[in-house]
Amino acid sequence: MSRRRQIYEGKAKILFEGPEPGTLVQYFKDDATAFNNLKKGTIVGKGVLNNRISEHIMTMLGDLSIPTHFIKRLNMREQLIKQVEIIPLEVIVRNVAAGSFSKRMGVEEGTPLPRSIVEFCYKNDELGDPIVGEDVITAMGWINPRELDEVMGMTLRINDVLCGLFAGIGIKLVDFKLEFGRYYTSEDDLQVILADEISPDNCRLWDSKTNEKLDKDRFRRDLGGVAEAYQEIARRLGIFIDPQQVEAQ
Known part of the structure; x- marks a missing residue:
């Protein structure tokens, strides 16, 4: 990641220069924010889960002829996307x-x-x-x-x-x-x-x-069980991977 030129960093993602013109690499962070960035925290494994969930949904929408920026998932935290x-x-x-x-x-x-x-x-x-x-x-x-x-x-x-x-x-x-x-x-x-x-x-x-x-x-709302809720969504979608098991990859 350090070899790439960073284009932008937001609340939950970082964008890097892509391998080809017109592309970017989108990196999913574990950072969590709410209330216009007034509340901040970390949800361990969130980036891995959101990468998988968004890939699944974006792929499905693309298959239904809804144009998206998604090209492919590169690894557990990164996607190759079209620059828009x-x-x-x-x-x-x-x-x-x-x-x-x-x-x-x-x-x-x-x-x-x-x-x-x-x-x-x-x-x-x-x-x-x-x-x-x-x-x-x-x-x-x-x-x-x-x-x-x-x-x-x-x-x-x-x-x-x-x-x-x-x-x-x-x-x-x-x-x-x-x-x-x-x-x-x-x-x-x-x-x-x-x-x-x-x-x-x-x-x-x-x-x-x-x-x-x-x-x-x-x-x-400080309800607890945040990571578990994200995992449940991935599990029901049939795409769950334990983030703790893949971080070492």
Whole structure:
């Protein structure tokens, strides 16, 4: 890892220069943050599990013709990905009231929503990632109307796919966050594709029968058993590998 040129370091991942032009290596850390980086900690093995879970989901979405930045998993903590220009928006899909939505709207957590709700937040930690509307998004030039339509279409399709995937393993997809980027196939040709990751870090996942939280809320709310919850997601997906056994590889 020290031989590569570091491009960017975020809260949960590090990006390095890739082996070929237009590629990056995405490294998954064990670091955990919450509340806009005010709460920090470490979840041992989280990076290994998120790498596997995101690989599994990104591969499935790609097989369903949903374009993503994922190319292949390189090892237990790294993926080879396409280099994209990240659109500065977080796209949040809500199927069940929870978290900040419940607080803002005065809706009891766990209340099923009459339909899936898509919200947009401007990616800016200093401003607290404020919620923004479509008019603001296009007026500020973060995304144009055609790209916004593409993002909305992909987002709703991804929600349908993930709801079905998780329902099949006894998990309720409460809400989740997506990020998208512009992938330049040539100087004159670009494509909006799914970027970042899909894992218990950016999804709320509850057991369908008990509503037990199996995601980063266990860290946010000091519920304990965070690593075990991530392991349970991987186990139900059929991709679990004990991080402690592979770290020496």
